[in-house]
Amino acid sequence: MKNTYSEIVLPDFPLYKKGKVRDVYEIGDNLLIIASDRISAFDYVLPSLIPNKGKILTQLSKFWFEFTSLVCPNHMISEDISDYPPELHTFKDLVEKRSMLVKKTEVLPVECVVRGYLEGSGWRDYKATGKTSGVKLPPGLKQCDRLDEVIFTPATKAEEGHDINISFKEMQKLVGAELSQKIKKISVELYKKASLHALSKGIIIADTKFEFGLLNGEIILVDEIFTPDSSRFWPVASYIPGRSQPSLDKQFVREYLDSTDWDKQSPPPPLPPDIVEQTSERYMEIYRLLTEKTEL
Numbered sequence: 001m002k003n004t005y006s007e008i009v010l011p012d013f014p015l016y017k018k019g020k021v022r023d024v025y026e027i028g029d030n031l032l033i034i035a036s037d038r039i040s041a042f043d044y045v046l047p048s049l050i051p052n053k054g055k056i057l058t059q060l061s062k063f064w065f066e067f068t069s070l071v072c073p074n075h076m077i078s079e080d081i082s083d084y085p086p087e088l089h090t091f092k093d094l095v096e097k098r099s100m101l102v103k104k105t106e107v108l109p110v111e112c113v114v115r116g117y118l119e120g121s122g123w124r125d126y127k128a129t130g131k132t133s134g135v136k137l138p139p140g141l142k143q144c145d146r147l148d149e150v151i152f153t154p155a156t157k158a159e160e161g162h163d164i165n166i167s168f169k170e171m172q173k174l175v176g177a178e179l180s181q182k183i184k185k186i187s188v189e190l191y192k193k194a195s196l197h198a199l200s201k202g203i204i205i206a207d208t209k210f211e212f213g214l215l216n217g218e219i220i221l222v223d224e225i226f227t228p229d230s231s232r233f234w235p236v237a238s239y240i241p242g243r244s245q246p247s248l249d250k251q252f253v254r255e256y257l258d259s260t261d262w263d264k265q266s267p268p269p270p271l272p273p274d275i276v277e278q279t280s281e282r283y284m285e286i287y288r289l290l291t292e293k294t295e296l
Contacts, residue, residue, distance in 0.1 A: 004037040004049040008094050012087065020045050021057070021229065027085060027101065030077060033058075034099040039229075039279070041254050042264045043162060048271040051280045054098040055296045056287045061224045062100065063291045064194065071193055072186045074221040075102040075213065097296055105213025105220045108175050111155040111163050112183055114191040117206035118145050119232060119244070121165055122153060134167030142242040144206070144234075150191060152184045157211075182219060183212055194226050201289045203248070204239060206232035226290075228283050248286040253279055 007018075013025040013032070020040040025032045035054035039046050058079060065074045078084070079100045081092055088095065115122050115132070123143050125132040130139065133153030141147075154171040155163040172180045187210055195205045208231035211223040224230055228249035238246045244255070256275050262268055271279070288294060 004051050005054065006038060006049060007036055008034045010091055027088070029104060031102050031104050032088070032099055033102055034095055039250065039253060041250065041257055044268045046268050046271060048276050050276060050283065052296060053280065053283055056283045057224055057227045057229060058098050058100055059296055060227050060287050060290065064225045067197065068190050068193055071189050072219065072221045075105055077101040077103060103215055103220065105215045105222055107211060107213040107222060109157050110171055110174060111157050112187045112210040112212060113153045113155055113207060114150060114187050115153055115207040116147055116150050116191065116195060117204065118147060119143065119206055122207065125165060133165045134169070144243065144245055145241045150188050152187055186219065198290060199236065202236045203286070203289055204234040204236055206234055228286055233286050248282045252282055
């Protein structure tokens with residue numbers, strides 16, 4: 001597939017970490033995060049690649065890092081290759097638009113999930129217990145209902161397998177009470193600021209997740225933010241609670257896989273070409289809507 005990348009190898013630099021989607025290299029005291037076109041679902045990396053996905057994740061994160069920088073400092077140094085060390089310029093064709101030079105932080109072992117609507121694991125928890133991540137919710141809520149108050153529902157960060165929802169008390173045991181309170185406040189502020197912008201573009205951000213690190217004692221927003229891999233995006237025009245929503249995010253792929261006979265316990269099948277194309281189109285559409293940019 002033209003200009004899609006399963007992985008980006010930089011032989012002259014030490015590999016710091018290989019994630020489901022991103023390859024991270026050490027560049028002196030900093031890191032270079034490169035987003036591939038891989039896509040994961042149900043804890044598996046799928047064998048199919050999504051055209052432009054890595055570029056969209058990087059450029060959308062850049063947009064949001066700049067948009068939210070007054071709420072919380074972030075790890076972005078630059079995504080402009082002209083700002084990179086000269087020895088990286090050799091790899092321009094591989095890394096341009098899909099990479100970001102960032103500060104190295106001590107990443108905290110918690111996924112910071114914020115929910116404004118009841119869907120996904122939050123909805124499953126609620127149906128089973130009336131709570132999500134220990135937060136008690138009113139009875140009688142429907143799938144995808146808007147919550148009266150935005151809620152913070154942390155989860156453990158799993159290198160393999162599912163992230164597991166935990167209570168705020170459990171988060172405090174992991175990273176400390178004071179730090180947990182600060183991160184909760186920042187997470188909710190980030191979600192509210194981005195949600196207002198998205199609503200002005202006709203998009204609901206139903207929920208999202210953040211990662212944070214510490215750098216010289218300061219809380220730093222890291223990884224990606226408000227992308228179709230980390231958030232649920234619903235068009236306002238088609239929103240009807242009580243059912244799953246049409247989406248402009250990775251949920252489209254999950255729902256396709258749910259419709260197949262794949263057992264989710266073995267290597268996943270390739271996605272059909274039309275599902276690959278529609279996924280790429282949805283990612284590009286949410287990028288255009290949120291940034292008002294017509295191209296990457």
